[in-house]
Amino acid sequence: MTRTRPATEAWRRLAEGNERFAGDAPSHPRQDAARRAEIAAGQAPSAAILGCSDSRVAAEVLFDQGLGDLFVIRNAGQIADASAIASVEYAVAVLGVPLVVVLAHDRCGAVQAAIDASAPDAPPLPPLIAAHIRAIRPAVQAGGTDAAAVAGAHLESTVASLLAASDLLSAAVADGSVDVVGATYRLAEGRVERRFAIGDVA
Incomplete structure (x- = not known):
């Protein structure tokens, strides 16, 4: 009997959990x-x-997972900055996770801030916020003022940045020990849509 790949099994658990959450029937597993x-x-x-x-x-909620199930890194706009990359590397190298998911969502405030800041008459943002959303600016050039297009372009560039900046992660993907999924969460519907995958995750 063929053994299911760990990344495929991990994605199956996430997808099933999201179906429970979106269907208003979460089981709240492993939280006792x-x-x-x-x-x-x-x-x-x-x-x-x-x-x-x-x-x-909140990933644990929308995927209906429990304590210890997910290693979650969060920042405004899911930016692949040094802290996020180091945290992903820890999850892969130390904890041995077989799956990395980059999770975008619709109506993202960071994406909208990057779009608004690109206007010629835009007021200046506080310096740290401006520096943080700088990573989204290339996606604005690709998607213009269409927030969905910008969010999609930013999701792709975030995954590309992760792989480009981390030799550890790119090597794990190359040897098949880790797969990467890019996904988008729909706020109103509660559903996670898988947009693309790198690796053999089914």
Whole structure:
């Protein structure tokens, strides 16, 4: 019997969990005292998620997962900055996750801020915010003022940036030990749409 690849199994669990959440039938698994005690001494998450800090996009909730299931990295606009890349590398090299998911979402404030800031008469943003969303500016050049197009371009560039900046991650993808999925979460519908994958994740 052919064994299911770890990345495929991890994505299946995420997809099934999202179906439960979107269908208003979450099971809230592995969130009790027994699970808390079980993982107190260590963790073995099945996937790493690089997502947005938006309060509506909590990965453990929308994928209906429990304590210790996901290694989650969040910042505004799911930017592949040094801290995020180092955290993904930790998940891969130390925790052994077989799947990395970069999770974008619609109506993203960081994406909209990058679009608005590109207007010729745009007021200046606070310096740290301006520096943070600089990574989204190339996607604005590609997508213009269409927020969905910009978000899609930014998702692709974030994954590309992760692989380009991390020899560790790109080597893990090349040897087949890690797959990467780019996905978008729809706020109103509650559904995660897989946009593309790098690797053999089914």
